[in-house]
Amino acid sequence: MTNLEKYVKAFTDSFEISEDQVSALEYQSIVQWDSVGHMSLIAAIEDAFGIMMDTDDIIDFSSFEKGKEILKKYNVVIE
Amino acid sequence: MLSGKVALVTGCNRGIGKSILEKFAENGAVVYANARSVGCLDDIAQELSQKYSTKIIPVYFDVTNNSAIKGCFEKIRNEENRLDILVNNAGIMKDALIGMIDQKLMHDVFNTNVYSVINITQYAVKFMRRQKSGSIINIASIVGMEGSPGQVIYSASKGAVIALTKSLSKELGVYGIRVNAIAPGMIDTDLIKPIGSARIDENIKKVVMGRLGKPSEIADAALFLASDMSSFISGQILVVDGNTII
Ligand SMILES: NC(=O)c1ccc[n+]([C@@H]2O[C@H](COP(=O)([O-])OP(=O)(O)OC[C@H]3O[C@@H](n4cnc5c(N)ncnc54)[C@H](OP(=O)(O)O)[C@@H]3O)[C@@H](O)[C@H]2O)c1
Numbered sequence: 001m002t003n004l005e006k007y008v009k010a011f012t013d014s015f016e017i018s019e020d021q022v023s024a025l026e027y028q029s030i031v032q033w034d035s036v037g038h039m040s041l042i043a044a045i046e047d048a049f050g051i052m053m054d055t056d057d058i059i060d061f062s063s064f065e066k067g068k069e070i071l072k073k074y075n076v077v078i079e
Numbered sequence: 080m081l082s083g084k085v086a087l088v089t090g091c092n093r094g095i096g097k098s099i100l101e102k103f104a105e106n107g108a109v110v111y112a113n114a115r116s117v118g119c120l121d122d123i124a125q126e127l128s129q130k131y132s133t134k135i136i137p138v139y140f141d142v143t144n145n146s147a148i149k150g151c152f153e154k155i156r157n158e159e160n161r162l163d164i165l166v167n168n169a170g171i172m173k174d175a176l177i178g179m180i181d182q183k184l185m186h187d188v189f190n191t192n193v194y195s196v197i198n199i200t201q202y203a204v205k206f207m208r209r210q211k212s213g214s215i216i217n218i219a220s221i222v223g224m225e226g227s228p229g230q231v232i233y234s235a236s237k238g239a240v241i242a243l244t245k246s247l248s249k250e251l252g253v254y255g256i257r258v259n260a261i262a263p264g265m266i267d268t269d270l271i272k273p274i275g276s277a278r279i280d281e282n283i284k285k286v287v288m289g290r291l292g293k294p295s296e297i298a299d300a301a302l303f304l305a306s307d308m309s310s311f312i313s314g315q316i317l318v319v320d321g322n323t324i325i
Contacts, residue, residue, distance in 0.1 A: 043209055052153055055201060 003049070007071075007078045010044035011064065026063040049076045080306040082107035085159045087151070089113040089142050089199065090169030092120055094268035095218065098294035099166055099301045100135070101127065106302060108164065109134045111155055115141045142169045142195035152202040162206040164305045167196040167240075168218045172270050174229045185232055192236035197243065204251065211255045216304045217244050218297070219260040221318060225325050237262075241316055248314030257313040259304045264320025267291040288321030 001009075011022040015032035027033055033041070042058050045051075045067070051074040053061075061067050068078040086103050090096035092114035103110050104127040112135055114120050120137035127135045138154065140147035155162055170192045173184050196217055207213030222230050223237025241260055248258040265271055265282055271291075274282075283290065300319045303309050 039208065043205065046205065047209070052149060052156065052202070052205065054149070 003076060003078050006048040007045070007068070010041060010048050014041040014044045022064055024064070027061075045071075049074065051076065080106040080302060080308065081164070084163040084305070085109045085111070085155070085161050086164035086166065086305065087111040087113065087138070087155065087162060087199075087203065088166040088168055089195075092116065094270060095263070095266060095294045095297045096166075096168040097123075098298040099168060102295070102298035102302050103164075103305065104128070104131045104133055104135055106306070107131065107133055108305075109136070109159065111136050111138045111151065113138050113140065113142070113151070113169065115139065142199065143190045145198050148195075148198055148202060152205070155206070160206075161210060162203055162213065163210075164214050164216070165200065165203040165207075166216045166218070166301055166305070167199060169195065170218060170236075170270075172230075172233045172273075174233060174273075175231075176229055177231055180232055188232045188236050189239075192233075193239045193243070196240060200247065204256065207251070207256045208254045213251075213254075213256040214305050214309075215244075215247065215251075215256065215258040216301055217258070217260040219244070219262045219316060221262045221264050221320050221323060221325065224262055224316065224318075227325060244316065245314050252313055257304075257309070259309070259313060260316045261297060261300050261304070262316050262318045262320070263292060263297050264318070264323040265291050266294055266297060268294055285325055286321045286323045290321065292319060292321055 008019055008022050011025065012019055015037060042053060046053060057070045061070055071078060081103055086108045088096055088099050088110060091100040091112040100110055100112050112120050112124060117139045124135040124137045138151045140151055171188060173188050175184055200215060217240050219240040220237040222234040223241050226234050244258055244260040251258055264286060271279060297319055300317050
């Protein structure tokens with residue numbers, strides 16, 4: 001699995017949505033991505049990449065695109 | 080009672096934390112034992128590991144250092160990848176009368192007794208939420224419930240611990256995570272020594288059982304809350320004070 005595939009899967013599994021829905025996603029743009037859903041998403045991403053994100057990054061993780069940028073800090077490149 | 084469980088206990092090198100470490104080891108837990116002075120737990124960790132055929136792993140960091148906290152949890156993830164029990168025990172007591180409370184005192188006490196508890200818990204919950212189980216035990220104090228003259232800041236910090244324990248238990252119960260606090264009365268450790276023996280004797284008169292508590296008596300309560308014996312208990316403040324009337 002590529003990093004992009006793992007990243008997309010974290011969203012589709014956490015929010016039970018299809019792959020074509022993920023790229024435009026922003027925090028609270030769908031009912032599933034509320035604060036509780038956010039914690040599930042972060043857990044799924046941490047598991048997928050074997051990382052432990054800092055609280056500030058968890059708070060800043062506001063969209064599918066922003067998440068890619070944040071993950072670079074953890075040496076996870078999503079292309 | 081704790082066989083197969085992985086625990087993290089803060090402030091293990093003396094007092095109540097040391098007793099909790101010994102009790103958890105005796106009951107078969109793998110314990111990540113925290114202290115801030117590097118090397119100070121090496122001997123006891125080896126001794127307890129051998130004596131009880133378990134693993135006691137010293138983790139040296141100051142609980143007010145967030146990046147060091149993260150390092151500890153990365154180690155736990157790499158080695159065990161689970162955490163069943165967290166005991167937020169490390170704490171300091173600094174007293175001052177109102178009018179003589181400076182910023183540093185406020186900052187130090189809240190940083191150690193409150194903010195570190197929140198920071199450490201945030202990392203612990205990452206494991207526990209995933210596992211859908213866990214027991215978090217915060218060491219509060221009866222002065223956080225009842226107040227005490229000269230202890231505005233310390234009692235406020237322990238009151239905060241009680242409030243955050245109750246809120247966390249409500250937030251995390253859906254994930255099967257239990258959160259409780261122990262509120263000790265006067266326990267015979269270094270913490271109360273600065274009060275002086277005359278005041279300690281005076282305070283003992285307020286204890287119906289007529290004595291100081293032993294660290295092992297707090298450890299017994301921690302063992303109960305950590306184990307499956309308390310599997311339906313959450314959001315509680317367990318007072319262990321020999322019935323103290325303050
Ligand atoms: N004894 C009592 O009567 C009593 C009553 C109610 C509540 N409590 C609470 O019980 C807990 C344990 O107290 P105790 O009586 O065992 O006191 P203690 O004998 O003074 O031990 C305190 C422990 O906390 C550690 N600690 C303090 N600041 C730390 C930091 N920044 N980072 C890492 N470790 C730190 C100390 O390590 P160092 O050795 O490095 O200082 C020590 O191991 C505290 O939360 C206290 O408020 C005690």
